Amino acid sequence: MQSFTLELYPKRGQIHILLYKNVTNAADLRKRLLSHDQELSYAFINAKVVLDKFQLLVATNDAVHHEFHSSLKTHNVHSEIVYNLSPTTNISESLRRFGISDSSTSIVVVKVGGNAEEVRSHLSTLIHGDEADIKEFSSSADISNMKKYYKIDDGINDQKEMLDLIVGSIAIKSST
C-alpha cells in the first residue's frame, strides 16, 4: 500500500493505493458493487490495465476535481476513477474494461480519504487474496489489451512512452 496527497485537493484526504493478487472472490465483490453496496466505497480496478501508480493518480485527481465541481459523470468519486481511466466516454464499456470482472484475480484498489491502516484492515475483510507491493503493477499488465483500449500504435513498446500516452489520453478526456 502507498498513500498520496493530491496537491490541488489536500483537504479531501489521502489517496490510498493497494494491489491484491490471487483474489478468489471477485465475482462476489462485483455483485455487491452492482447492487450499490455502501460498504464498498472503493475503486476496484482490473490490475491488467494498470501500468503505473501515476496512471491511477492522474485518473483520481480528475475524479476528485469533478467531484469538487459537482460534475461527476458516474454515481460517486470511486466509480468515477474507474471511468476516468478509460479514454472513451462510454460509461458501461469503461467500467467493463477497467473495473473488475468475475474472473479477476489481480485487483487494484484506490480509496479517496480515510485512515491508511483502517482502509487496509477493512479491505482485508472484503478481499480474499494476498496484498502485493504496488511496484509490481507492470508485471501483471496485459500490454496488448492496454494498447487496444488506449489506441496506442503497435510499434510503441517502450513502457515509459506508453505511460506518457496513456496519461495524456486520460487528461484529454476529462477536458472535453
Next chain:
Amino acid sequence: MIDNAILIKQGAEARIYTAPFLTRTAIVKERFSKTYRHPILDKKLTAKRVTQEARCLFKCRKSGVDTPVLYFVDIENSTIYMEFVQGMIVKDLLVADNEYITNKKKQDELAKKIGIALARVHAVDVIHGDLTTSNLMLRESNQSLVVIDFGLSYISALPEDKAVDLYVLEKTFLSTHPNSEEMFADILEYYQKNYEASQGVLSKLAEVRLRGRKRSMVG
C-alpha cells in the same frame, strides 16, 4: 494554485509555474482573464483556448512529435498541467553555445530534427501558431527535439496556414540568428522529405514571403 508553485514566467496570455504534482514536477500554465473583455465572453473564450491548446499538444504527441506530456486540464481554472521538460531551449543554443554556432554538422543535425518535427506537426493538420526558436527545446536525456507552447495552436488543413507557420519560424531565424539562412534552408529540405503534402505548403511559402504574414484584403 498549488502551495509550493514557483512562478517562472509571466507572458501576455498566461503565467507559468513549476509545482510538485502527483509525485512528479509539473509545468503549470494558467491563463488569466482579460479584464478588458466582457466577463461572460472572456470565460467562454478562455475555456475554448485551454481545450484547444491541450488538444493540439496531445494530438502532436500521439503522432510522434516529442511534446511535454499532458497531465491534467483544469477548465474551471483555465490551467494546464504538463511535464516539466529538462533540456535546453534551441534559441539559447544558437545564440550562446559555441558548438552550435561554429559546427556545421551540429547545425545540420538540429535542422534535421526541426524539419522532421514540423513535418509531423503539419501532417496531422496542427498549426502551431507561434513557431520560434524559443518554443523548441532539446531534451537533456535523449537530445530529442521538443515542441512547446501550443497556446496559439489550432487545427487547419490549409497550405496557407502551414506556410505562415513556416514563415514565422523563418523570420525568427533570420532576425535572431545571423547567418542562419543555410540552416533554415536545411530545415525546409527535411520538412519536404518527411511530409508528403509539403509541395503545396512550400509554394504557398514563396507567396507569403512576398506579401508578409497578413493576407491582403484588397479586392
